[in-house]
Amino acid sequence: MPTLTKKQQDRKKSYLENRDEQIKNSIEYHKKNRDTILEKQKLKIECECGSIVRKHEISKHRKRQKHIDYVNKHTQQADNKKTEKEQVKKLLVEALELLQKLST
Numbered sequence: 001m002p003t004l005t006k007k008q009q010d011r012k013k014s015y016l017e018n019r020d021e022q023i024k025n026s027i028e029y030h031k032k033n034r035d036t037i038l039e040k041q042k043l044k045i046e047c048e049c050g051s052i053v054r055k056h057e058i059s060k061h062r063k064r065q066k067h068i069d070y071v072n073k074h075t076q077q078a079d080n081k082k083t084e085k086e087q088v089k090k091l092l093v094e095a096l097e098l099l100q101k102l103s104t
């Protein structure tokens, strides 16, 4: 085991000293805010797919088929729009080249 520097030793000591205190504080916090925490967990939010989901269940919900289908459809639409734009751009460039050819 590598020997610790004085600084590291101090840090380790203060960590160990504070650890119990911090754990106690954390438990205290949860006890005090139990209702708020539970209330927050019950809070329902609207997902981008339109589903109403409990906030703490959103990560679980995002793995559901319904949500995945929506995301797939949505990204496809965005892709289509992108290619549409690119096609228009390409057409414009071609038209411009044609105009230049005609004017010379």
Ligand SMILES: [Zn+2]
Residues within 6 Å of the ligand: 047, 048, 049, 050, 051, 061, 062, 066, 067
């Ligand atoms: Zn969703």
